[in-house]
Amino acid sequence: MMLENSVATIISLSCPLILMVIGETISERVGVINLSMEGSVMLAAMLGFAVSVITGSVLLGFICALLCGSTISAIIALFDVKFGMNQIVVGFILSMICINLSNFLGQSYVNIPGPRIPSINFGIMNEIPFLGKIIFSQNILVIFSFLSIFISWFFLFRTSAGLLLRSIGENPEAAKIRGVNVNFYRFLYVTVGGAFIGLGGAAFSLHAKYGWSDSHTANFGWIALAIVIFGGWNPMRASIGALAFGALQIIAMRLQDVFIELAQVLPLIPFPTMIIMLILFNRIGSSSGNWIPSTIKNSIIGLQPSALGRSIKR
Amino acid sequence: MIERKNPTIIRFLSYLITLIIILTIVVVFLSMLNDNPFNVIISIGEGAFGSFARTYRTLLIFVPIALSCAALSVTFRSGMWNIGIEGQIILGAIGASMIARSIIGESQLSPLVSLSAGVLFGAIWGLISGILRTTSNVHEIFAGLGLNFVGAGLVIYLIIGPWKRIGVASTSGTDIFPQTAWLPDIGNGLPLPALLIVGVLYLFLYGIFRWSVFGTILKAMGSNPDAAPRYYINADKYIIYSFGLAGAIAGLAGGIQAISFYHKLVPSISGGFGFLGILIVLASSQKLHTSLIVSFLFSGMISAGPLLQIEYDIHSSVPWLLQAFVIAAWVFISYSSLHIKSAYFIRGLTNKFTTNLLGLIK
Numbered sequence: 001m002m003l004e005n006s007v008a009t010i011i012s013l014s015c016p017l018i019l020m021v022i023g024e025t026i027s028e029r030v031g032v033i034n035l036s037m038e039g040s041v042m043l044a045a046m047l048g049f050a051v052s053v054i055t056g057s058v059l060l061g062f063i064c065a066l067l068c069g070s071t072i073s074a075i076i077a078l079f080d081v082k083f084g085m086n087q088i089v090v091g092f093i094l095s096m097i098c099i100n101l102s103n104f105l106g107q108s109y110v111n112i113p114g115p116r117i118p119s120i121n122f123g124i125m126n127e128i129p130f131l132g133k134i135i136f137s138q139n140i141l142v143i144f145s146f147l148s149i150f151i152s153w154f155f156l157f158r159t160s161a162g163l164l165l166r167s168i169g170e171n172p173e174a175a176k177i178r179g180v181n182v183n184f185y186r187f188l189y190v191t192v193g194g195a196f197i198g199l200g201g202a203a204f205s206l207h208a209k210y211g212w213s214d215s216h217t218a219n220f221g222w223i224a225l226a227i228v229i230f231g232g233w234n235p236m237r238a239s240i241g242a243l244a245f246g247a248l249q250i251i252a253m254r255l256q257d258v259f260i261e262l263a264q265v266l267p268l269i270p271f272p273t274m275i276i277m278l279i280l281f282n283r284i285g286s287s288s289g290n291w292i293p294s295t296i297k298n299s300i301i302g303l304q305p306s307a308l309g310r311s312i313k314r
Numbered sequence: 315m316i317e318r319k320n321p322t323i324i325r326f327l328s329y330l331i332t333l334i335i336i337l338t339i340v341v342v343f344l345s346m347l348n349d350n351p352f353n354v355i356i357s358i359g360e361g362a363f364g365s366f367a368r369t370y371r372t373l374l375i376f377v378p379i380a381l382s383c384a385a386l387s388v389t390f391r392s393g394m395w396n397i398g399i400e401g402q403i404i405l406g407a408i409g410a411s412m413i414a415r416s417i418i419g420e421s422q423l424s425p426l427v428s429l430s431a432g433v434l435f436g437a438i439w440g441l442i443s444g445i446l447r448t449t450s451n452v453h454e455i456f457a458g459l460g461l462n463f464v465g466a467g468l469v470i471y472l473i474i475g476p477w478k479r480i481g482v483a484s485t486s487g488t489d490i491f492p493q494t495a496w497l498p499d500i501g502n503g504l505p506l507p508a509l510l511i512v513g514v515l516y517l518f519l520y521g522i523f524r525w526s527v528f529g530t531i532l533k534a535m536g537s538n539p540d541a542a543p544r545y546y547i548n549a550d551k552y553i554i555y556s557f558g559l560a561g562a563i564a565g566l567a568g569g570i571q572a573i574s575f576y577h578k579l580v581p582s583i584s585g586g587f588g589f590l591g592i593l594i595v596l597a598s599s600q601k602l603h604t605s606l607i608v609s610f611l612f613s614g615m616i617s618a619g620p621l622l623q624i625e626y627d628i629h630s631s632v633p634w635l636l637q638a639f640v641i642a643a644w645v646f647i648s649y650s651s652l653h654i655k656s657a658y659f660i661r662g663l664t665n666k667f668t669t670n671l672l673g674l675i676k
Contacts, residue, residue, distance in 0.1 A: 033455070085649050088395060088455065089596055093642045096593060100635035107629045222459055229456055261475040264485075268467035271460040278452040309453070 004133040006250060012138055014239075014246030015145040016041075016203035020224040021231065021238040022145075022152045023196025027073065029156060029233055030189040031169040031307040032080060035091030037197055038221025039098025040072040044201025046106040049212045053114040061115075062202045069198020070191045072098065077190035081183040084311045099215070109212045117141055117207050141207055148196070152235040165189055169305035172312040182312055200224075223267075226274035232281065232302015245270055277302070320654060327657035332647055339643050343636055348626055357625055361618025368617065370504060374575050375587075376613035377508045378403070381567035382591030383598075383605040384515055385560040390600050391523065392556040393536035398443045398458025399588035401465035402436040402561045406568025408469060409435030411488065411579040414495035414572070415477065424495040425507075429569045436565015437558050439465065444557030448550035454557075470581050477579065487580035497574035508570050515563065520602055532556055564588065590637065597644040612637050 020041060027034045034040075044065035052061030072094055079085040122136040135143075156162040168175050168185055176182045204217050227245060231238025245267075252266040284292060284301050320328070344351035362372045382399055389396035396402075413419060413428035439461055446452040470485065477488045500506045523529040531552055535542045542549040571583055590612065598604035615633040622628045647653050 035455070083650060089645060089649075092397075092589075092592065093596070093638065093645060096589060097635070097638040097642060100631040100638055103631040104629050104635050219463070222463065226456075226460065261471050264470045264474060265467045268463050271463040271467075275446065275452060275457055275460040278456060279446070279450045282450045282452065304453075309455075 004130060008134045008137055010243060010246040010250055011134060012142055013208050013249060014242045015142045016200045016208050017224055017242040017245060018145045018149060018239045019196050019203055020200035021227050021242050022148055022235045023193040024224055024228045025233055025235045025238055027190045027193030028228060028308055029169045029305055030165050030186055031172060031305055032077060032087050032186060032190045033091060033309045034073055034076060034193060035088055036072050036076060036094035036098065037225055039095035040069050040197055041201040041221045042217045043098040043102040044068045044198040045205035045217050046102040046212055048202030049114060049205035050106065050109050052206060053109060056115055058115050058117050058206055061206055062199060065198045065202030066195045069201060070194040073194025074191045077187045080311055081186050087309060103214050106212050111211060111213060141203055149235055149239045169307055172307050223270050226270040229274045230277050233305060324657045324661060327660060328653035331653045331656050335647060336640055336643060339639060343639060347628055354626065357622060358615055358618040361621030362614030372614050372617040373505050373509060375617050376610055377512055378567040378571050378587045379591060379609040379613050380512045380606055381563055382588050383594050383609050384519055385563035386591050386595040387600050387602060387605060388556050389560045390595055391536050392532040392553060393539055394553060394556060395455050396458060396560050397455050398461045399564050399591060400584045401462035402439045402564035403568035403584040403588050404465035404469050405439040406432035406436035406565025407572040407579060407583040409565065410569035410572045414491040419492050419495040422494060425497045425573060428495065428573055429566060432565045432569025433562045436568060437562035440557040440561015441554060444554040448553055469583060473579060473581060485581050487578045490578045495573055496577055497570065505574060508574055516602055516606060593641040597641045599648055
């Protein structure tokens with residue numbers, strides 16, 4: 001019973017991070033680092049909550065957050081493909097603007113109640129032992145986030161459109177010579193990634209970390225950035241990372257009374273892990289990792305998109 | 315890319331245009347908050363320099379911002395993104411606190427020793443970023459971000475763990491350091507030693523960038539990373555050096571924060587000044603004097619925040635928001651060289667006007 005509850009809570013709590021991680025993975029796979037994530041998640045969370053408080057409709061809140069996330073990402077993509085401005089510069093400045101903007105605009109929504117996402121009734125499915133508790137007790141958002149893991153993985157690695165997306169992230173110039181409208185696709189996929197990030201923001205304020213307070217989602221944007229790397233730019237693996245982070249949070253919460261130091265420090269584990277993973281990718285990927293069997297190697301390694309963070313040469 | 319130097323008149327005009335655009339943004343932004351934006355500007359001045367205590371606070375805020383700008387101008391010059399500056403500030407503060415809390419903290423030499431420890435700790439944290447970048451090809455943004463949070467975790471651990479106040483385990487900070495460990499004020503009480511450090515450091519950096527081989531190589535690497543190996547420049551070595559130097563300066567900023575502003579170690583010891591420094595250096599395109607002026611103005615704005623909050627009921631995020639907007643506009647203007655283009659446009663207009671006028675007179 002205890003285990004069932006814990007697993008159900010982990011799945012439910014990880015849902016915003018899963019959405020954010022998927023969005024960032026799509027965006028980085030096409031070659032754009034969306035460094036605005038920390039800010040856009042916060043602004044989307046604030047807007048989603050505020051809109052649903054004003055209108056009383058959770059759906060409208062989610063739509064608004066989605067639009068917010070995709071607009072911010074569209075700005076980055078626009079400056080990248082249109083003006084050739086550094087993505088990191090634009091993303092960082094947008095992030096700083098959005099963090100402060102969300103605190104400023106959200107000041108009258110701090111700690112007030114609002115509508116919640118309704119849970120759906122699966123009827124008889126709830127009675128299935130274990131699975132019934134951990135899957136069919138969740139609301140539609142969590143189920144959507146889980147479906148989107150598989151859909152995004154399938155799209156990226158099993159469809160021709162996904163292949164095109166990845167090729168733009170690896171070598172945009174070559175794709176351009178092949179006649180692909182590189183700028184359009186970059187813009188499109190970064191915006192789609194931003195929509196996921198926006199949804200992730202609303203998933204915080206309307207579900208996992210309900211409500212709004214000053215800097216409500218602080219650090220989660222950076223954490224998601226770290227988890228994307230942990231996942232080796234693969235939505236499936238990144239989501240496992242997000243779930244592991246959810247588990248860490250639960251453990252930290254349970255340890256709060258006993259080991260107070262540990263409980264405060266545990267949520268920061270993704271960051272050293274990210275650095276170690278990056279070193280590992282490099283070590284194993286280079287010639288010094290030749291002794292490792294290729295099956296193991298392929299399952300560990302995550303290949304960073306070659307054109308990550310750089311504008312397309314004209 | 316060869317940079318063509320614009321005529322003096324064009325440069326002057328372009329500065330003027332940038333200033334006018336930015337001032338317009340500030341006024342429009344403030345007029346959304348209050349009917350009379352100029353009253354708010356006056357209040358900012360009053361809140362920052364209205365009394366001795368306020369000036370003192372402003373200067374204490376100015377020092378770490380100016381130092382982090384200095385640190386960042388080193389790494390930006392070599393084309394690196396030192397996003398790990400927050401972590402370097404935190405580590406500097408940890409180093410300084412470690413000395414201030416120890417037996418050395420009770421001697422007169424304590425401030426000097428603790429600042430040196432801060433420099434050392436910050437430099438180590440910076441070097442890690444540089445070494446990861448050069449030996450393992452870890453992008454400096456990811457390494458820096460990771461190290462920031464490792465630093466944040468470390469400081470929280472120290473505050474609620476080994477260095478906790480006797481009897482209380484809270485995240486409000488450690489015990490206050492003994493008075494001897496504080497950075498002393500000289501003369502009438504302004505934080506002169508800290509300001510002196512900033513002044514000397516800026517002169518030093520100016521000299522390095524202007525006249526030393528090191529500065530020239532950094533600039534060459536930053537402007538064209540591919541060309542460096544062709545001139546037999548060991549780019550990796552200089553990347554590591556620049557991260558080490560930047561980390562040392564950031565560590566100094568952290569040390570000053572700890573022993574002169576808070577007089578204890580608190581979780582938010584960096585105060586977000588590292589990220590603010592990134593914004594400032596981005597906008598001032600690595601010009602030292604510009605970033606010094608901007609960090610002075612911004613520290614005034616931050617220092618005036620509490621007064622604005624009381625007087626106009628403005629949320630505490632407003633100064634930061636305004637700064638971010640100003641920087642965004644500024645960066646956009648300088649990237650798209652809007653100011654240069656419009657300066658040429660204005661000169662063309664005036665030329666046309668004067669020739670027409672002369673024709674009329676004739």
